[in-house]
Amino acid sequence: MNDRLPALLQAPRLQVRGLAKHFTLHLRGGARLQVLQDTALDVRAGECVALAGASGRGKSTLMKCLFGSYGSDAGSLRLESSDGVVDIATATPQRMLALRRRDIAYVSQFLRAVPRVPALDVVAQRLVDAEPSPPTDDLDDAAHAVRLEAAREVARHLLARLNLPRALWDLPPATFSGGEQQRVNIARGFVQPARLLLLDEPTASLDAANRRVVVDLIHEAKAQGAAVVGIFHDEEVRDAVADRRVELG
Amino acid sequence: MHDAMEPLLRVRGLSHRFAAARDERLAVRDAELDLFPGEVVAIVGESGSGKSTLLDCIAGRIAPTHGQVHYRDADDRWLDVHALTERQQRVLARTEWGFVEQNASDGLRLDVSAGANIGERLMGQGERHYGRLRATAQRWMERVELDTARIDDSPRAFSGGMRQRLQIARNLVTRPRLVLLDEPTSGLDVSVQARLLDLIRTLTTRMHLCALIVTHDLGVARMLAHRTLVMRHGQVVEQGLTDRVLDDPQHPYTQLLVSSVVIP
Numbered sequence: 001m002n003d004r005l006p007a008l009l010q011a012p013r014l015q016v017r018g019l020a021k022h023f024t025l026h027l028r029g030g031a032r033l034q035v036l037q038d039t040a041l042d043v044r045a046g047e048c049v050a051l052a053g054a055s056g057r058g059k060s061t062l063m064k065c066l067f068g069s070y071g072s073d074a075g076s077l078r079l080e081s082s083d084g085v086v087d088i089a090t091a092t093p094q095r096m097l098a099l100r101r102r103d104i105a106y107v108s109q110f111l112r113a114v115p116r117v118p119a120l121d122v123v124a125q126r127l128v129d130a131e132p133s134p135p136t137d138d139l140d141d142a143a144h145a146v147r148l149e150a151a152r153e154v155a156r157h158l159l160a161r162l163n164l165p166r167a168l169w170d171l172p173p174a175t176f177s178g179g180e181q182q183r184v185n186i187a188r189g190f191v192q193p194a195r196l197l198l199l200d201e202p203t204a205s206l207d208a209a210n211r212r213v214v215v216d217l218i219h220e221a222k223a224q225g226a227a228v229v230g231i232f233h234d235e236e237v238r239d240a241v242a243d244r245r246v247e248l249g
Numbered sequence: 250m251h252d253a254m255e256p257l258l259r260v261r262g263l264s265h266r267f268a269a270a271r272d273e274r275l276a277v278r279d280a281e282l283d284l285f286p287g288e289v290v291a292i293v294g295e296s297g298s299g300k301s302t303l304l305d306c307i308a309g310r311i312a313p314t315h316g317q318v319h320y321r322d323a324d325d326r327w328l329d330v331h332a333l334t335e336r337q338q339r340v341l342a343r344t345e346w347g348f349v350e351q352n353a354s355d356g357l358r359l360d361v362s363a364g365a366n367i368g369e370r371l372m373g374q375g376e377r378h379y380g381r382l383r384a385t386a387q388r389w390m391e392r393v394e395l396d397t398a399r400i401d402d403s404p405r406a407f408s409g410g411m412r413q414r415l416q417i418a419r420n421l422v423t424r425p426r427l428v429l430l431d432e433p434t435s436g437l438d439v440s441v442q443a444r445l446l447d448l449i450r451t452l453t454t455r456m457h458l459c460a461l462i463v464t465h466d467l468g469v470a471r472m473l474a475h476r477t478l479v480m481r482h483g484q485v486v487e488q489g490l491t492d493r494v495l496d497d498p499q500h501p502y503t504q505l506l507v508s509s510v511v512i513p
Contacts, residue, residue: 023497024499025504026500026501026504026505027501027504027505027508064496064497068490068492068493069490069492069493069496069497070493070496070497071489071493071497071499093475093476093489093490093493094254094285094288094475096490097475097490112471114447114450114472115443115446115447115472116443116444116447117447132454132457133455134457144455
């Protein structure tokens with residue numbers, strides 16, 4: 001219901017306050033690298049914020065803190081999840097994984113491919129994982145097969161939109177080109193509607209036609225109420241999707 | 250799986266010193282661990298870090314010098330694993346728990362057929378019907394991608410990867426609630442490893458198994474584990490979400506481990 005209110009009246013979907021993050025490089029004599037200091041950020045549902053600032057200013061670090069693959073030293077990262085407000089900075093691993101299944105999607109530049117899993121299932125599995133089947137010892141259980149096939153159908157549609165050649169769908173993406181892997185990654189990121197969508201240079205290795213598809217997908221995600229945080233080096237893409245720019249550092 | 254959920258296994262203040270140890274060094278020192286239903290947790294570290302000893306203490310195979318291991322059974326009772334009689338421990342190990350050995354021949358009976366290896370736990374639970382036993386064994390051979398035509402063959406004739414898959418079928422056939430795996434993929438060819446990892450990943454997810462995997466291979470942890478613990482000199486030096494431990498390691502030793510991996 002909240003999503004129907006005009007954007008400005010809503011509490012932000014994501015509210016970052018006082019975030020600090022440093023790295024201690026023990027293999028470099030304990031050198032200390034302060035990357036984020038007192039960082040603040042508000043993102044509303046349906047809004048896309050582009051992170052700006054020279055490289056090394058912590059754009060990717062902020063994204064990883066939001067995804068939980070980096071820890072946060074101080075501050076709060078409050079996300080209005082489908083299960084109430086959660087502070088990502090202090091969420092337990094179990095909670096963080098639940099957030100990733102349902103609420104947070106992260107499209108990085110690199111696909112971490114699981115050996116043997118075909119591209120189609122890399123995408124479909126994300127939908128299935130969002131609502132796991134009840135545990136069963138009947139692994140041939142028909143209900144699961146139906147759900148998986150339905151998820152595959154959605155995945156096929158998305159991979160076709162992203163112009164990934166059909167011949168690749170049933171192959172594991174490990175041997176794909178950079179652009180092909182990125183499209184699998186994008187499909188995986190967008191297949192399940194997210195409340196917080198993190199995009200780290202989602203169009204870096206794509207041609208113009210596929211960049212336009214990604215721009216459309218971002219617009220659709222915003223229309224569905226996603227709060228989007230992105231790093232876009234491609235200015236055309238950035239101008240097409242971002243409502244605001246936030247300078248880091 | 251959420252915060253309020255009750256763990257399945259609780260390890261508190263667990264330390265172990267081998268009687269034969271030359272000095273006062275502890276093989277495991279003050280280990281603490283909670284395992285939640287449906288969770289896959291990896292323990293990583295180099296040889297001699299104490300990770301297999303910790304696993305053996307949890308499994309009840311070694312009585313720890315200090316500390317407790319508590320397990321919540323299918324009837325929702327908390328059991329003090331090391332206070333159980335040997336018989337009770339054996340029953341638990343055959344019913345609610347599974348243990349996948351690093352060396353498959355330690356976890357299989359090589360003098361009986363592949364089918365009998367899978368059927369053994371079922372028979373232990375009272376199944377006597379030959380046709381059903383055989384059908385279940387066949388279904389499990391298919392699941393772990395073994396040729397069902399070899400159901401009557403001895404695992405002696407199987408390759409390392411096949412034996413490992415048979416060991417997994419043998420353990421999972423009775424649907425245990427907790428599976429402990431000790432270096433399940435080491436010593437296998439890379440392509441065989443990938444197949445086994447994919448299989449373990451699928452089965453743990455679909456069966457909602459709780460699994461504790463000891464491995465020296467960070468790639469195995471990355472692929473299978475929700476959480477990872479890093480052990481060094483018997484101590485857990487770091488633990489957390491697997492990608493956080495591997496991408497944002499805090500402890501000097503974890504940083505060294507992560508930076509020592511050869512990336513193809």
